[in-house]
Amino acid sequence: MNKFHGIFKQLFELQLPGTEALDLYEGYYAQLYEALTSRDNYDIPIVMEQARITGGPVLELASGTARIVKHIANAGYSVTGVDISDDMLAIARKKTEMLPQRIKKNITLHKGNMIDFQVDEQFALVILTATSISLLKDEEEVECMFNNIYEHVKDGGRFVFDLLDDESFENSSLRMGGIDAITLNQSPIPKQFILMGEQRDANHSKRALMNFYSEVIAEDRTYRFFGSTEKTYFQYDAILPIIKKTGFKIIQIEKKELAKNEMIYMFVLEK
Structure with a gap:
């Protein structure tokens, strides 16, 4: 897919003064x-x-x-966070340093890829939310990640993740080329105007390109x-056989509607 589509491509090609292209989780976009x-x-x-059910330690991908x-740390559990973005981790470290000692002593942060991360520890609970599974490119990567998570979960431990309900009208309509716009006026960057849009890949119906433009x-x-x-x-039907193949058993599936009218499935798996 091209990096930008529609109005975002047209704006980018104008090469307006002060223009910078970033990954969505880098620099300004991390903020x-x-x-x-x-x-x-x-x-x-x-x-x-x-x-509460599993106790610690906890791993968040x-x-x-x-x-x-x-x-999680505030509740008294030991928690390790893993993220691939240096800029996101920098914000996380700054935030955790400001927490009381009784909380921040429970937190460890590492840089790593959610597919093939390596942490020399097994966990009672692993979590992957914010529909971050959608950042993987195909079912092969999902299976690789699930297998790696399985190796990092204690016997009887659990894995929680969420998944967009791609068949719901709310979610499918978001990827029909519509554009959202918001304004922000808050510290540390006082005045912001943001356009957001998403477009399906014509060659792959389950992939989409998200674009942002901010002034x-x-x-x-x-x-x-x-x-x-x-x-x-x-x-949903493509994820179920991967779960079965990797050895997890399904404990709970909950369907939720987010504030922005997106429908998701929340899975609780057990080893």
């Missing part, structure tokens, strides 16, 4: 991610319930800016950032 998601809590109840990590005004200058990332929308 934007933190601003937009820091208060998300749809997954907190099920994660904390499973933490694609842990981002420590949104969930801090909740930021700071110190009387205008900065322009383009961001992009590819996602795969795995079907």
